[in-house]
Amino acid sequence: MSETTNTIETFANQEYKWGFVTDIEADSIPRGLSEDVVRLISAKKNEPEWLLEWRLKAYRHWLTMKEPTWANVHYPKIDYQDIIYYSSPKAKKDGPKSLDDVDPELLKTYAKLGIPLQEQAILAGVAVDAVFDSVSVATTFKAKLNDMGIIFGSFSEAVREHPDLVRKYLGSVVPTSDNFFAALNSAVFSDGSFCYVPKGVRCPMELSTYFRINAKDTGQFERTLIVADEGAYVSYLEGCTAPMRDTNQLHAAVVELVALDNAQIKYSTVQNWYPGDKEGKGGIYNFVTKRGACRGVNSKISWTQVETGSAITWKYPSCILQGDNSVGEFYSVALTNNYQQADTGTKMIHIGKNTTSTIVSKGISAGHGQNTYRGGVKILKSATGARNYSQCDSMLLGDKCGAHTFPYLEVKNTSSQVEHEASTSKIGEDQIFYCRQRGISTEDAVSMIVHGFCKEVFRELPMEFAVEAQKLLGVSLEGSVG
Amino acid sequence: MALLEIKNLHAEVAGREILKGIDLTVEAGEVHAIMGPNGSGKSTLAQVLAGRELYVVTAGEVIYDGKDLLAMSPEDRARNGIFLAFQYPVEIPGVSNLYFLKAALNTIRKSRGEEELDAMDFLNLVREKMKLMEMDQTLLNRPVNAGFSGGEKKRNEIFQMAVLEPRLAVLDETDSGLDIDALKLVSAGVNTMRSPERAMIVVTHYQRLLNHIVPDFVHVLSEGRIVKSGGKELALELEESGYAGLGIEDQEEVARI
Numbered sequence: 156m157s158e159t160t161n162t163i164e165t166f167a168n169q170e171y172k173w174g175f176v177t178d179i180e181a182d183s184i185p186r187g188l189s190e191d192v193v194r195l196i197s198a199k200k201n202e203p204e205w206l207l208e209w210r211l212k213a214y215r216h217w218l219t220m221k222e223p224t225w226a227n228v229h230y231p232k233i234d235y236q237d238i239i240y241y242s243s244p245k246a247k248k249d250g251p252k253s254l255d256d257v258d259p260e261l262l263k264t265y266a267k268l269g270i271p272l273q274e275q276a277i278l279a280g281v282a283v284d285a286v287f288d289s290v291s292v293a294t295t296f297k298a299k300l301n302d303m304g305i306i307f308g309s310f311s312e313a314v315r316e317h318p319d320l321v322r323k324y325l326g327s328v329v330p331t332s333d334n335f336f337a338a339l340n341s342a343v344f345s346d347g348s349f350c351y352v353p354k355g356v357r358c359p360m361e362l363s364t365y366f367r368i369n370a371k372d373t374g375q376f377e378r379t380l381i382v383a384d385e386g387a388y389v390s391y392l393e394g395c396t397a398p399m400r401d402t403n404q405l406h407a408a409v410v411e412l413v414a415l416d417n418a419q420i421k422y423s424t425v426q427n428w429y430p431g432d433k434e435g436k437g438g439i440y441n442f443v444t445k446r447g448a449c450r451g452v453n454s455k456i457s458w459t460q461v462e463t464g465s466a467i468t469w470k471y472p473s474c475i476l477q478g479d480n481s482v483g484e485f486y487s488v489a490l491t492n493n494y495q496q497a498d499t500g501t502k503m504i505h506i507g508k509n510t511t512s513t514i515v516s517k518g519i520s521a522g523h524g525q526n527t528y529r530g531g532v533k534i535l536k537s538a539t540g541a542r543n544y545s546q547c548d549s550m551l552l553g554d555k556c557g558a559h560t561f562p563y564l565e566v567k568n569t570s571s572q573v574e575h576e577a578s579t580s581k582i583g584e585d586q587i588f589y590c591r592q593r594g595i596s597t598e599d600a601v602s603m604i605v606h607g608f609c610k611e612v613f614r615e616l617p618m619e620f621a622v623e624a625q626k627l628l629g630v631s632l633e634g635s636v637g
Numbered sequence: 638m639a640l641l642e643i644k645n646l647h648a649e650v651a652g653r654e655i656l657k658g659i660d661l662t663v664e665a666g667e668v669h670a671i672m673g674p675n676g677s678g679k680s681t682l683a684q685v686l687a688g689r690e691l692y693v694v695t696a697g698e699v700i701y702d703g704k705d706l707l708a709m710s711p712e713d714r715a716r717n718g719i720f721l722a723f724q725y726p727v728e729i730p731g732v733s734n735l736y737f738l739k740a741a742l743n744t745i746r747k748s749r750g751e752e753e754l755d756a757m758d759f760l761n762l763v764r765e766k767m768k769l770m771e772m773d774q775t776l777l778n779r780p781v782n783a784g785f786s787g788g789e790k791k792r793n794e795i796f797q798m799a800v801l802e803p804r805l806a807v808l809d810e811t812d813s814g815l816d817i818d819a820l821k822l823v824s825a826g827v828n829t830m831r832s833p834e835r836a837m838i839v840v841t842h843y844q845r846l847l848n849h850i851v852p853d854f855v856h857v858l859s860e861g862r863i864v865k866s867g868g869k870e871l872a873l874e875l876e877e878s879g880y881a882g883l884g885i886e887d888q889e890e891v892a893r894i
Contacts, residue, residue: 583727584691585727586727586729588689588690588711588727589723589726589727589729590729590737590741591688591710591711591712592687592688592711592712592714592715592721592723593715593737593738593741593797593801594712594715594716594744594745594748594801595712595741595744596712596744597712599740599744603732603736603737603740604731604732606731606732607729607730607731607780608730608731609731611731
C-alpha cells in the first residue's frame with residue numbers, strides 16, 4: 156500500500172504547468188468597493204442608466220448580506236476592500252476591430268495556453284469569445300452567426316447593441332439579491348458573454364469562451380447570459396486556466412441560462428484555474444452562481460463540468476424545471492489535489508409536470524484534497540409525475556484526502572420518483588499492479604482507472620472538449636500517483 | 638542459456654519469510670508445474686516473478702533472458718514477455734476489456750520498437766484469439782473483469798495471454814473455480830499457446846489441471862522450498878498418495894493479498 160501512497164504523492168506533487176503572467180499594462184481602478192466604484196465601473200463601460208441602477212440596487216443589497224459559511228470549505232477571511240474591482244488591458248478606446256488589432260502579447264498568452272484563436276479556431280469550428288481579464292478582446296465567426304440571427308459576443312457589446320434583450324433576461328434567473336457572491340457580481344461585473352439564439356435556430360457550432368484572470372489581485376466578475384428562444388439549440392463551452400501567483404484571487408461569476416419552449420441549452424465547463432501550490436498557498440477562490448431556467452415546455456438544460464482547478468470551489472449549477480416535461484441534467488467531475496477544496500453539486504427544482512432530472516457526480520480526491528458533493532432535489536406540489544435520478548460516486552487516491560456527500564431531497568408530490576445512489580472507492584494497489592503486469596505504466600494505469608470512473612460524465616462533453624478534459628485530468632493527477 | 642534461472646530465492650511478506658531458497662531452471666519450450674499444499678509458497682513465487690512489491694526478496698537471484706529480473710519494474714517485466722495469469726483477476730470499472738487490452742498490447746509493442754496496432758488490426762487480432770477461447774464477443778465491451786463470473790475471469794486471463802503472446806507465462810491457480818467444461822476450454826487455450834519459444838510455469842494445487850495441460854516437469858513445493866522434482870508422473874503419484882504421501886502437510890494459510 157505504501158507504494159501506492161508514494162505513487163499518489165508523486166502525482167500530487169505535479170506542478171501547475173500553466174503558470175505565467177503576461178506583461179500587459181492594465182488599466183485598473185483603486186482598491187476597494189463603494190457606490191462610487193460601482194458608478195465608476197458603469198461609467199467606464201458607458202452603460203445606460205437602467206444598468207447602473209440595477210448595479211446599485213445589487214450593491215446596496217450586498218451591503219446587508221453576510222458571506223455564506225455553510226459550505227464545507229475553509230479559507231482566511233476575504234477583505235473585500237482590498238480587491239481591485241475593475242481592470243482591462245489598455246487598448247484603443249473603441250477596442251480592437253479584428254485580431255490584427257489585438258495586443259500581440261495577449262495572443263501569445265493564448266497560444267501558450269493552447270487556445271487556437273486564429274487558425275485552429277477556424278479548423279475546429281469553434282467561435283471563441285476570448286475574455287482576457289475583464290474585457291472581451293476578440294470574437295470570431297461572428298459574421299456567420301449573425302447571418303443566422305444568433306447574437307454571440309461580449310456582455311458589454313450586448314448591452315450597447317441589444318439592450319432590450321439584456322434588460323429582459325438579466326437577473327431573471329439569478330436575481331441580484333440571490334446570494335452574497337451573486338449580489339457582489341451584479342454590482343461590479345466587468346464583462347462576460349452574451350448569447351441569444353432565435354426561434355427555431357440550431358446553432359451550428361460549439362460556442363466557446365476562454366476566461367483568464369491576469370492582472371494581479373484583480374477580482375474577476377464575469378457575467379454570462381444565454382437565451383435559447385423557442386425551439387432553439389445551443390451548445391456552449393467554457394474553459395479556463397490562470398497564471399501562477401502568490402495571493403489568492405477571488406472569482407465570483409454568475410451564469411444565467413434561459414430555455415423557452417422546446418429549446419435546449421448544453422453548457423460545458425472545463426475549469427483549471429491555479430489551484431495553489433503543494434502547500435496550499437495561493438490559488439483561485441471560485442465562488443460561482445450558475446443557474447438555468449427551463450421556462451418553456453419540453454425544454455432542456457444540461458450542465459457538464461470538469462473541475463480540476465481553483466484552491467476553493469463553491470459552485471452549484473442548477474436547473475429550475477418550470478415548463479412541463481422539461482429536463483435538467485448535471486454531469487460533474489470534480490478533482491481536488493494537494494490542499495484544494497471543492498464543495499460542488501447542483502439543485503434541481505421541479506415545478507412543472509413530468510419534469511425529469513439526472514445528476515451524475517464524480518468526485519476524485521488526492522493529496523490532502525477535500526471533495527464535497529452537495530445536491531438538492533426539490534419536487535414541488537405542482538410537479539406531478541416528476542422524476543429524479545442522482546448518482547454520486549467518490550474516488551480516493553491516498554489516505555490523506557476526503558470525500559463528503561450531502562444530498563438533500565424535498566418531495567412534496569406523491570406521484571414523483573426520486574432515486575439516489577452513492578459509492579466511495581479507492582484506487583487499489585491491486586488494480587495498479589494488474590495494469591503494470593500487463594505492461595501499462597503506473598501513471599497510465601491511474602489515468603485509465605480514473606478515466607473509467609469518470610466515463611459517464613466525459614461522454615456528455617462535446618468531442619473536442621472530452622479530449623481536453625481527459626488530458627487535463629491526466630495532468631492534474633500526474634504525480635498524485637507515481 | 639536458460640530462459641529463466643532462479644537461484645536460492647528467498648522472499649518475505651510483511652516480515653514473514655515465505656520462500657526459503659528456491660532453485661529452478663526453465664528452458665524455452667518447457668512447461669513446469671509447481672504443486673504444493675496451501676501455504677507452501679506457490680502463489681508467492683508467481684507474484685515475485687511478476688514483481689509484486691508487497692513481496693520483498695531478501696536473498697537470491699533471478700535471471701530472465703540474461704537479465705537481472707529482480708531489478709526490473711513489473712511493467713518492464715511484462716514488456717519483456719512475462720505474463721502472469723492472476724489467481725484473482727482484478728476488476729477495473731468503466732474501462733472496457735478491449736481498451737485495456739489494446740493499451741497493454743500497444744505499450745508492449747512500443748517498448749519493443751514495433752508499430753502500434755490500429756483499431757482495425759487490433760480488432761482482427763482479438764477476434765481470432767477470441768475464437769480460440771470461445772469467448773463471448775460481448776465480454777470485450779464490458780469493463781475489465783467487472784461482473785464476470787469466476788470462469789469468465791479465468792478465461793479472460795488466458796485470452797489476454799493469447800493476445801499478448803508472452804515468452805514466459807506464469808499461470809497462478811488458473812484451474813481454481815472452474816467447472817470441468819471451463820477447465821477443458823481454458824486448458825485447450827493454453828495448449829495452443831505451447832511453442833518451442835515459450836515457457837510456462839503452471840501453479841496448481843490439484844493434479845486435475847495437469848491431465849489437460851501436460852507438463853514436462855513437476856516440482857513439489859513445501860514450506861518455501863522445492864522438495865521434489867520429476868516428470869509428469871510425479872503429479873499422478875501425488876494424486877494417488879496425496880501430499881501426505883510425501884510427508885507434507887498443509888501449511889499455515891498465508892494471508893491472501
